[in-house]
Amino acid sequence: MGKREREDPCRVCRHYHNYDEGEPCDICGHVGTSTKAAQIQVSSFPSEILPDFLYLGGFDTASNFKIDVTHGISHILNTVPSCENLYPSSFTYHRLRDEKALEFDNAIQFLDKCEIDKSRVLVNCMSGRNRSPAIVVGYLMKRKGWRLAESYQWVKQRRPTIDISPEFQQQLKEFEARLFGSRDGYGLSELNNQLQDLAFGPVNDNIRMDY
Template identity: 60%
Template sequence: MRKRERENPCGICGHYHRYEEGEPCGVCGHRPPVLAPAGVPRQDSAFPSEILKDLLFLGSYDNASRSELLKTLGISHILNTVPFCQNLYRNSFTYHCLEDGKTLQFDDAIQFLEQCERDKTRVLVHCMSGKSRSAAFVIAFLMKSRGWRLAQCYQWVKERRPQVQLADAAQLQLIEYEQKLFGSNILLSLHLDLVFQNQQVTSRCPPSISILQPPSLSVSAPTTSQVISHLELKKFPK
C-alpha cells in the first residue's frame, strides 16, 4: 500500500482500506452501507436503535465504531455477535463476544444481557448491519426476560428498527427457541409466519405502553384454512 493511503485510515474502523471505493476492510470486514434505490429513504443511521428504554440498544458495526456517540448515549457494554468484527475500544467499554457459527448462542447472550439489566447498565447489541443476527439475539432476550411470544417480540423490535430483516436460518432458530420456552403452538407459529411475510408493520404500540406489557399484534388471527395449508406446506421442529 502506498504511503499516502497509509496516512488516511478509515474513519469508521480505523484500518486501512479503500472505504470510498466500497472495498471491505481486510482486518474487521467493515464496508460502506449499501445505498437504497432512488426514491427509497435510507434507513441506516449513525445512532443505534433503542429497544428497551435506558437498557437495550440494537445497531450495526458502524454504530459500535463510534465511541464518542456511544458514551453520549450512556452505553458502557457491548455484545458483539460477529467475532470478525473487531472490538475497537476495549479500554472504554465492556465487551462480550459470541462465537461464530450457524447455531445462534441465545443462552450465552441472554446471560450477558440479564447481567447488564441487573447492573442497570446500557448495552449495545450489534452485528455487521444490525438487521438479522443481532436482532435475533435481541428478540430471544425479549422472549426470555419479558415472557413475550416470538411474533410480539419481532413486531416490537421491527417498530423500533424498521430495517430489521431476519434471515431464514435466524427465523427457524427463533421458532425453535420459542418452542423451548413456551411449548409448541401451531396457531402462534402460523401467526408468526404471517407477521414475517408482512414486512411493513402497520400498527404502532401506544407511546405510554409499559415494557412489561406485550405489544398487540397487527396481523389478524389465522383462519382454519390457513392452519390446514400451513400444516401441509411447512413442517415445524418437534
Template identity: 55%
Template sequence: MRKRERENPCGICGHYHKYEEGEVCGVCGHRWKPSDGEGTPAKHESAFPTEVLKDFLFLGSYDNASRSEVLKTLNVSHILNTVPDCHNLYKNSFTYHSLQRDRPLDFDDANRFLEQCERDKSRVLVHCMTGKNRSAAIVAAFLMKSRGWRLAQSFQWVKDRRPQVQLTDASQNELLEYEQKLFGPSSQPVIPTESFASLGFGYPKPAGDTQAPTFNQMTAPSISIFERVGPNDVPPNFAFGAEGTAGVNPDNNDNGGAKANPASTDNPMDSS
C-alpha cells in the first residue's frame, strides 16, 4: 500500500483505497463517480445510511441496502424494504420485511415491523431506491406513532439528519391523513414546550443525539408543518420543505424506473 493511501482514508466509505475517478473500493464496493467534465466536482454520496434514532433506526437507499459489509459493520440485522419491486439481496444474512403495495403507503404494516425491532433491540434499515421519499415517509410515520410526535416534529427530525429527503405530493398527503388518523381531525399541531428544544421551529436544538420526549401539550394555533419559523412569527399557511419555501419535486419517484438485479451472495456490489 502506497503512503498516500495509508494516510488518506476514503472520506465516503472510510476504507483505504486509491482516489482515481471511477475506481471501486475493494473492501465495500464503493465507487467514486466521475465529474461532469465541466469543472464541477463529482457529487459523492456516502456508502453509509443515515442514523435517525441512535443505535436503532437507519434510513437509506437501495445502494446502502446493497452493501452487506457496511450494514454488518453498523450491526444492522433487519431491513424494511418499502419498494415492492425491489429485490432483497441477502436473505441469508438479514431479516427482511417488504411492503406489498406502492400506494397508499402501508404505515401500519411498517410500524408493526419497526416496533417489533425496537422491542427486540435490533438495528433496522428502512430503504427505498433513493432514500428520499418513500422510506423517509415511513420513518416519519413511525416517529408519529411510536414517539407521539406530530408530523411537523417528525418530518423535521428526519430532514435534519438526512437533508436530501424530498417528499412527493402523494407522500405528503398520505402523511397528513395519517396524522389525522393518529391524533384526530380536530387536533392542532404542537409547538414543543420550553423544557425541550424544538426540532426546527426556531428554538435551540438539543445537545448531542438526545431522544425527544412525547409532545403532548396543545398550546398553540395551527402552524406550518414543513417550514422553519420563529416562536413569535407563525405563518398561516402550510409549506413542505426544509428551509422556508423550498419546493418539492412531484416527479421524484423512488422507483426511478430502475430495475434491481437479484443476488444471493454477500459479495460487495459495484453500484456505479
C-alpha cells in the first residue's frame, strides 16, 4: 500500500485520508489534513439524526451528489418551496409547498414511508439551520413521543448550528400542544412560558435518550 492512511475514518466525511500528502478525497473532494481541519465546511455534510435513517442538512448538502450517495441517502425531503429538486432521476424527492407554515403532517407522511421502505432520507432547507430542523423536531415529537424540549435537544446535539426562528418555534409549541395537550391543565400561553427556558436553549447534557 503506497499511501499511509489513518487508522480511523475522518469524523467529517467518514472516508480515509493520507495526512502526509494532504490529497483531496477521491469521493467527496474533502482535504483531511489536520492543519486544514478547522477550515472544513462541516455544514456541507449531512448530520445523522437517527442512525441509518434520518439526516439533516442544507442546500449545499442536497446539491452534493457524491456526499449524499456515499451516505446511502436515496430520498430527499425538500422543505423549501422555491428550491428546485436537483437530481430527480437519482433521488426520490418530496417538496413542501407552504412558505410560511411548517407542514408537519405532510412531511411526516413522507418520512413514514421512507422508514417503512428502510430508506435513508435527507431533510433539507437552504441553510440546514431553521426550517428543516424544525420539521425534524416535529417528526421526533410525533413518532418518538418525545416532548418539544427533548426533541429539540436531540437535534441540537447532532447539529449544533441549528437556529430555529421565533415564528417556527411558536409553530412547534402549537404542534406539541396538539400532540400532547396542555400540561397540568394549563392553557397554551402558560405551556409556552413553561417550555421557553428548556426548549430552544443551549444543549442540555442532562437530556439524553437511548434511540
